[in-house]
Amino acid sequence: MTHFGIICPPYPGHLNPQAALGRELQSQGHRVTLLQIPDVALKVRSEGLEFYPLGESTYQPGSLAKTFQQLGQLSEMEALNYSVDFCQQVTEIICRDAPGAIAELGIEALLIDQLEPAGETVAEGLHLPFVTVSCGQAIHRRADVPPFFTPWRYRKALWAKLRNQVAYYMLDRNCQPILDTINHYRQQWNLPPYQGLYSTSTRLAHVSQQPAAFDFPCPNLPIDFHYTGPFRNPSPCGVDFPFEQLTGQPLIYASLGSIQNTKAALFRAIAAACEGLDVQLLIAHGGGISAEDIQSFPGSPLVMEYVPQVEVLARASLTITHGGLNTVLDSLTHGVPLVAIPITFEQPGTGARIRETGVGEVLPLKRLRVKRLRKAIQRVLTKESYAQNAARVQQSICNSGGVHRAAEIIEHAVKSQVRDLSEVASRVPANVLPSAQATLSEK
The missing domain is CATH 3.40.50.2000 (Glycogen Phosphorylase B;)
Incomplete structure (x- = not known):
């Protein structure tokens, strides 16, 4: 049995498919805990997963609902720009508090939502194996694929590739507070800095709930990338309908x-x-x-x-x-x-x-x-x-296999990588979590 931790954005569009994936792993005998701000505790537990709150010392309860309320009044770039401050706050909380929570819980591997890149930094800092999970569009940060936030059609022309690169440059500039926060911790943990968001490749595998037929042409994808189709299974939160x-x-x-x-x-x-x-x-x-x-x-x-x-x-x-x-x-x-x-x-x-x-x-x-x-x-x-x-x-x-196939890929990828907790403890750098070695050694 592996104890998986999930780090994903605190939005229902990510929590729901991640919960389905967590339930599938639980059905195979694994333990699954989702780590996020306290506002989503009830939602996560009602979906059948364990939950561990992050940010209790600084986070103001109810901030998520206020953010949703404001975002509901905005559209297009206004909404994107407004969300940066809240996302930066969540990024800081994850980088600061997740290492201690992971050590306390004895989590052995992480499932990191692609849209929560702070989770990858935590996994790298702790030398934990992790799998990238795309609950939104799979982000292929490459010149020939239009960025995930644009309405552009796929074009092979040079001008289109240059346009795509400029759009990602603008994304990085607009999200600079998030990138700066991540790189602050990466520097502390002796990790190379990110030059841009969503461009890392240190994962064990990458599973996407898109099917291959619902994406732009993407030749020469990494061998560890998998289109599995939607992550769905029965939720404990049933809804009646007339x-x-x-x-x-x-x-x-x-x-x-x-x-x-x-x-x-x-x-x-x-x-x-x-x-x-x-x-x-x-x-x-x-x-x-x-x-x-x-x-x-x-x-x-x-x-x-x-x-x-x-x-x-x-x-x-x-x-x-x-x-x-x-x-x-x-x-x-x-x-x-x-x-x-x-x-x-x-x-x-x-x-x-x-x-x-x-x-x-x-x-x-x-x-x-x-x-x-x-x-x-x-x-x-x-x-x-x-x-x-x-x-x-x-x-x-x-034909894609859905959540069952995604769980199989995760199990296979992680199986040979999960180390004994004492070995994990011996490899946790002191500057990531000063007390992690002692905490893990006691487990």
Whole structure:
């Protein structure tokens, strides 16, 4: 048995697939503990994993909810820039507190979300084996692949490669506080500095919940990289749904995820676009909008706070989404085409892949009009190519192995690397964790 630690962003879009991966490893006899700020303790434990809080001495409880509230009012670059301060705070907490927690718990290997690069530095500093996990898009930081946060299409031309490199340069500049924090600890721990984010390759393996068919062409990927498809298994947090209220009309499922779900005006536009069509609209808002907002929606959509997304999508004909990868993959798992309205973060990049693979339509938020959205909905519902392309990606997902395959890869990669705790203790540099050797030696 191996004791795995998970370090990932404190956002539901990462916690949910990481929890599924953790449960799969638990089913194989392993122990799994997720380490993060105290605000996510209830969420993690309700998903069946052990939890260890970081940052209790400095973190202000409730900061995550306030950050979500503000992010829900922003879009595009404004949201990205606003998130940097909070991400820098979490980075500092992970670098400062995770080494001691890992030593105390006797964690032997780490699963590091690609979007939480501080975790890689902690693993390197402690000489612990780690596997990179992409719950969002797999980030291939290379000139020929458009960056994950851009809406750009894949192009082989030199100008496109230069454009991609400039975009990553701008990302590094905007995220300089995060990079500086990581490099501060890397210097203390005698590790070479990062020149940019998401460019390391010291992992044992890299698993992505994308299928290969839902990505840009990426020849010559590292041998340790694996497209496994979505990380899904039954969650202890079940949600009831009144399936008897479904009318039998083509079902359109609309969701804006867990952060952008406060955009009542966007939900209203979706309802207006579906009004008068021979469809049934189901809106899942996650508690982000008020009863007054719901009453103002045109038509007669079925509006619910939470739904069992996978079960609902099994009956859907179309998904309208902000481009969150989990909703996109759940839709494609059932061959459901999409209309995406990307808002911020990696959503434009997901939209670019929707366009590239032909599984749906993508509408820029700034140019969104009810008439344009209605036409996009009608095109995707009536033009066979969208459903055919979604079915092709669905087959890729079926062939990828999912969370079970991801867990197998992790077990195989880590099996020969997990050392006896006393050996780990003997290799922990004193400047990483002065008390780590004594703590681990006592276990």
